[in-house]
Amino acid sequence: MKIIIDAMGGDFAPEQPVLGALxxxxxxxxxxxxxGDETKIREIxxxxxxxxxxxxxxxxxxxxxITMEDAPLSVIRQKHGSSMSIGLRMLAEGKGDxxxxxxxxxxxxxxxxxxxRRIKGIKRSAIASVLPCANPTLxxxxxxxxxxDAAQLHQFAVMGSIYMNKQFGVEDPRVGLLNxxxxxTKGTKLQLEAYDRLTGDDxxxxxxxxxxxxxxxxxxxxxxxxxxxxxxxxxxxEGTASYLMKQxxxxxxxNALTKLSALPLKDGIKQLKSSFDASEYGGAPLLGLSKxxxxxxxxxxxxxxxxxxxxxxxxxxxxxxxxxxxQTVKTPEPVSAETxxxx
Amino acid sequence: MKIIIDAMGGDFAPEQPVLGALxxxxxxxxxxxxxGDETKIREIxxxxxxxxxxxxxxxxxxxxxITMEDAPLSVIRQKHGSSMSIGLRMLAEGKGDxxxxxxxxxxxxxxxxxxxRRIKGIKRSAIASVLPCANPTLxxxxxxxxxxDAAQLHQFAVMGSIYMNKQFGVEDPRVGLLNxxxxxTKGTKLQLEAYDRLTGDDxxxxxxxxxxxxxxxxxxxxxxxxxxxxxxxxxxxEGTASYLMKQxxxxxxxNALTKLSALPLKDGIKQLKSSFDASEYGGAPLLGLSKxxxxxxxxxxxxxxxxxxxxxxxxxxxxxxxxxxxQTVKTPEPVSAETxxxx
Numbered sequence: 001m002k003i004i005i006d007a008m009g010g011d012f013a014p015e016q017p018v019l020g021a022l023x024x025x026x027x028x029x030x031x032x033x034x035x036g037d038e039t040k041i042r043e044i045x046x047x048x049x050x051x052x053x054x055x056x057x058x059x060x061x062x063x064x065x066i067t068m069e070d071a072p073l074s075v076i077r078q079k080h081g082s083s084m085s086i087g088l089r090m091l092a093e094g095k096g097d098x099x100x101x102x103x104x105x106x107x108x109x110x111x112x113x114x115x116x117r118r119i120k121g122i123k124r125s126a127i128a129s130v131l132p133c134a135n136p137t138l139x140x141x142x143x144x145x146x147x148x149d150a151a152q153l154h155q156f157a158v159m160g161s162i163y164m165n166k167q168f169g170v171e172d173p174r175v176g177l178l179n180x181x182x183x184x185t186k187g188t189k190l191q192l193e194a195y196d197r198l199t200g201d202d203x204x205x206x207x208x209x210x211x212x213x214x215x216x217x218x219x220x221x222x223x224x225x226x227x228x229x230x231x232x233x234x235x236x237x238e239g240t241a242s243y244l245m246k247q248x249x250x251x252x253x254x255n256a257l258t259k260l261s262a263l264p265l266k267d268g269i270k271q272l273k274s275s276f277d278a279s280e281y282g283g284a285p286l287l288g289l290s291k292x293x294x295x296x297x298x299x300x301x302x303x304x305x306x307x308x309x310x311x312x313x314x315x316x317x318x319x320x321x322x323x324x325x326x327q328t329v330k331t332p333e334p335v336s337a338e339t340x341x342x343x
Numbered sequence: 344m345k346i347i348i349d350a351m352g353g354d355f356a357p358e359q360p361v362l363g364a365l366x367x368x369x370x371x372x373x374x375x376x377x378x379g380d381e382t383k384i385r386e387i388x389x390x391x392x393x394x395x396x397x398x399x400x401x402x403x404x405x406x407x408x409i410t411m412e413d414a415p416l417s418v419i420r421q422k423h424g425s426s427m428s429i430g431l432r433m434l435a436e437g438k439g440d441x442x443x444x445x446x447x448x449x450x451x452x453x454x455x456x457x458x459x460r461r462i463k464g465i466k467r468s469a470i471a472s473v474l475p476c477a478n479p480t481l482x483x484x485x486x487x488x489x490x491x492d493a494a495q496l497h498q499f500a501v502m503g504s505i506y507m508n509k510q511f512g513v514e515d516p517r518v519g520l521l522n523x524x525x526x527x528t529k530g531t532k533l534q535l536e537a538y539d540r541l542t543g544d545d546x547x548x549x550x551x552x553x554x555x556x557x558x559x560x561x562x563x564x565x566x567x568x569x570x571x572x573x574x575x576x577x578x579x580x581e582g583t584a585s586y587l588m589k590q591x592x593x594x595x596x597x598n599a600l601t602k603l604s605a606l607p608l609k610d611g612i613k614q615l616k617s618s619f620d621a622s623e624y625g626g627a628p629l630l631g632l633s634k635x636x637x638x639x640x641x642x643x644x645x646x647x648x649x650x651x652x653x654x655x656x657x658x659x660x661x662x663x664x665x666x667x668x669x670q671t672v673k674t675p676e677p678v679s680a681e682t683x684x685x686x
Contacts, residue, residue, distance in 0.1 A: 134586070146523060147531055180489060180574035188489055188571060212575045213582030228531060231523035232555045232572055233579050239556030240583040243477070244615070248591065251611035258611075261604040268594035268601075272587070 001029075003312050004096035007036025008065035008083040009103025011299045017102060018044045020305020021057070027306065030313055031056040033096055035083040037063050062086055066107045068298070075104075075111035084108060088115040091291050098312035100283065102296035102305065109144040112286055112293045119321065121328040124152050125288030126227070127295060128160055129234055130281040132241065134218035138164050138173075141227040142234050142284060148226045150193035153177070154201065158327050159287040160222035161204050166318035167285075167311070168221075176210035176220030178229060184209065190226070198224070203327065212236075245273050282311035287324070292316060344372075346655050347439035350379025351408035351426040352446025354642045360445060361387045363648020364400070370649065373656055374399045376439055378426040380406050405429055409450045411641070418447075418454035427451060431458040434634050441655035443626065445639035445648065452487040455629055455636045462664065464671040467495050468631030469570070470638060471503055472577055475584065475618055477561035481507050481516075484570040485577050485627060491569045493536035496520070497544065501670050502630040503565035504547050509661035510628075510654070511564075519553030519563030521572060527552065533569070541567070546670065555579075588616050625654035630667070635659060 005021050007014045014036050021032050022045065034041055038061040045052045052059075064081040066074060075085045084103055088111050091099040099116075101108050109127060118125050129142035140160040141148065148156075157175045164173040177194055179187045184195055186209055198206040207220055212233055215223065225233065248269070252262035262269075282304070283296035292315040296308045348364050350357045357379050364375050365388065377384055381404040388395045395402075407424040409417060418428045427446055431454050434442040442459075444451050452470060461468050472485035483503040484491065491499075500518045507516040520537055522530045527538055529552055541549040553563055555576055568576065591612070595605035605612070625647070626639035635658040639651045 143523060178575065180486060180571050211582075212578035213585070215579060216582050216586035228523050229572060229575055232521065232575055235523075235555035236558060236576050236579045237583045239554075239559050240580045241587060242556070243559035244584060244587050247615050248612075251608050251615070254611070257607045261607045264600045264604045265594050268597070269591075272590050272594070 001313065001316060002031045002033060002096040003309055004033045004035060004087045004090055004099045005305065005309075006065075006083045006087050006099070006101035006103055007034040007041055008062075009101040009108075010296065011102075012301065013065075013102065014040050015044050016300060016302050017305050019048065019050075019302035020300070020309070022050050022052075023302055023306040024309035025054055025057055028309060028313055030309065031058070032309070033058050033060060033090070035060045035062060035087045035090070036065070037061065060086060060090070066104045068104050070104055070107055072104075072106035072110035075107040076114050084111060085115070088112055088293070091293070092116045097316050098292035098294065100294045100296055100305070100308045100312055102283075102298055102300040105143065105295055105298075108293065108295055109286060112289050116289050116291050116293060118288050119290050119325055119328055122155055122159075122288040122324070124148065124155070125286050126152075126156050126159070127284050128156075128163060128287050129230075129284040131215065131223070131234065131237060132275055133216050135221075136164075136168055136281060137215065137218055137220060138222045139230050139234055140222065140224060140287065141230050143227045143231040144286070145226065146228040146231075148190070150190060150197055153190070153194040153224050153226070154197040155288070155328070157198055157204055157206070157222060157224045158201070159324050160224065162323045162327065163285060163287060163320055164221045166320045166323065167314055170221050172205045173221035174207045174219075175204050175222045175224060176207050178212065178215075178223055178225035178233065179209035180211070182209045182211055194224070203330070245269075282307040285311070285315060287320075290321065292321065344656065344659060345374045345376060345439040346652050347376045347378060347430045347433055347442045348648065348652070349408075349426045349430050349442070349444035349446055350377045350384055351405075352444040353639065354445075355644065356408075356445065357383050358387050359644050360648050362391065362393075362645035363643070363652070365393050365395075366645055366649040367652035368397055368400055371652060371656055373652065374401075375652070376401050376403060376433070378403045378405060378430045378433070379408070380404065403429060403433070409447045411447050413447055413450055415447075415449035415453035418450040419457050427454060428458070431455055431636075434636070435459045440659050441635035441637065443637045443639055443648070443651045443655055445626075445641055445643040448486065448638055448641075451636065451638055452629060455632050459632050459634050459636060461631050462633050462668055462671055465498055465502075465631040465667070467491065467498070468629050469495075469499050469502070470627050471499075471506060471630050472573075472627040474558065474566070474577065474580060476559050478564075479507075479511055480558065480561055480563060481565045482573050482577055483565065483567060483630065484573050486570045486574040487629070488569065489571040489574075491533070493533060493540055496533070496537040496567050496569070497540040498631070498671070500541055500547055500549070500565060500567045501544070502667050503567065505666045505670065506628060506630060506663055507564045509663045509666065510657055513564050515548045516564035517550045517562075518547050518565045518567060519550050521555065521558075521566055521568035521576065522552035523554070525552045525554055537567070546673070588612075625650040628654075628658060633664065635664065
């Protein structure tokens with residue numbers, strides 16, 4: 001099994017992807033291919049006094065990479081020599097079994113749709129993020145497709161259910177539709193249509209509309225929405241948690257007494273904080289593609305990259321894509337003319 | 344000045360609205376008209392050994408009221424004898440200067456548009472809620488109009504700016520557009536068009552797109568969005584804060600030591616919790632109407648109702664509506680044919 005890692009993607013690249021790759025090599029049996037600037041990659045290993053001498057490790061050299069500011073389509077246009085573009089092509093050509101990048105999300109989504117290609121019958125690939133909740137909840141789409149139709153939401157529900165079952169071992173995952181109320185009459189035309197479709201599909205366990213305030217309590221395992229609303233939900237949970245944790249830290253560090261008081265609570269607070277840390281769950285899978293692609297968080301450290309490798313291995317081993325293909329064949333959707341890959 | 348209060352609206356009606364009205368009578372100079380079941384209203388006062396004998400207090404009797412399950416249009420159709428319907432008609436007819444209800448939001452929005460009427464030139468009235476943030480941020484629309492156009496978002500920005508200036512004393516309020524990224528190219532057609540309109544209006548202080556994760560840090564004073572997205576944002580902030588505070592409480596109450604440790608932090612935690620309590624800021628104004636209507640939180644207690652009375656008094660005194668009328672005259676919008684009142 002070969003995992004391709006974009007060494008140049010993310011806020012702390014190439015250092016953290018390289019360190020994460022080296023950690024993963026120690027823990028897992030997989031081969032790893034780092035795509036990026038070979039000189040820099042070797043310098044990082046040297047600096048940390050880590051050996052690169054491992055027959056399961058190889059480097060594909062390129063000096064070009066996608067920045068956070070680059071347009072999504074740059075990955076197939078101006079920057080086809082970038083680490084992300086090369087990695088995706090290697091995956092498409094079967095030179096690896098999964099691709100991981102902490103780089104530009106829009107570019108990864110567009111590039112993987114165009115280079116790796118979607119599963120036949122899947123209208124849009126989506127980014128699925130595990131929400132920091134009482135129990136892991138998969139938000140699909142969490143930001144890739146800002147405008148979707150009800151048929152696409154339906155496919156997100158099916159793919160999300162398969163992923164939560166295979167990757168997290170959730171039996172008969174509960175699917176919720178993010179909406180502005182729990183009643184079946186709530187939402188715009190999009191939610192009303194999606195509600196009907198989801199209700200009508202007995203291959204999934206649809207539990208109805210879910211309000212945003214219920215989400216942190218883990219009322220469903222798969223939460224279906226368009227990418228615009230998904231972004232707003234994900235970011236507001238992250239922002240509120242980060243703001244509150246900062247305020248609480250402020251309370252503790254007020255004076256000597258409060259500092260002392262905080263000691264017996266420290267572990268619990270730390271645990272709570274880490275439960276709101278997306279990197280605990282590895283990265284966000286792009287579902288609907290014909291090969292596994294994982295978007296690691298932009299601020300991924302070595303551990304997050306290592307976790308993404310573990311996730312990629314499980315993604316491959318549990319044959320999630322085979323299952324999505326089988327389900328898509330069972331419930332075919334007409335592919336509409338306006339369904340383009342790059343949005 | 345006469346404030347009309349829906350005695351039958353909200354989760355704790357009629358008790359809490361009645362108690363809130365009696366508290367407000369003591370604190371403020373205004374006259375109060377309670378609309379609701381007179382027998383029940385008098386029973387509540389008696390039960391709490393409070394006198395109803397005040398020349399500034401009157402009761403308009405009705406036994407009918409709008410429930411949380413009633414359809415929005417029931418306020419003008421099946422239930423025109425309800426406390427909400429009567430209260431709104433009294434406001435429209437000049438028998439009072441402001442109306443407060445903690446009842447069904449959809450009914451209040453539809454009813455006030457149809458009975459109280461919008462300001463000429465305003466395409467939609469909106470519900471504006473103060474977000475629990477580092478500093479008060481007015482979210483407009485927070486849930487009334489689930490689908491809007493860019494011209495409506497523009498009017499929300501103008502009305503929200505006036506409200507934050509007059510009601511909260513914010514000089515030159517910073518207006519942000521809720522979006523899935525800060526770049527000007529982000530969002531759907533709606534956000535792109537709204538961005539252009541807001542940039543082009545030099546009567547407001549537009550600071551650009553705002554991501555959901557920035558919101559709790561108070562990066563703007565007025566946050567403009569459609570009612571669907573506004574609902575998702577508001578509810579996810581509330582849900583995340585409530586979930587986290589519960590978790591933290593769980594840490595404290597784990598054992599005797601943690602309980603003891605929590606003592607020096609207690610006040611701070613309490614304060615933090617109350618900063619996420621919407622009732623601190625009174626209710627949510629419906630902006631765009633020709634008279635002041637305030638939606639108090641469904642779970643309003645007497646204090647929240649009293650605060651809503653204070654807010655209504657300030658709403659009237661600061662002539663917010665006059666200012667909105669003046670601004671609307673300055674920048675007229677063609678009223679499109681499909682603009683109907685009741686959504």
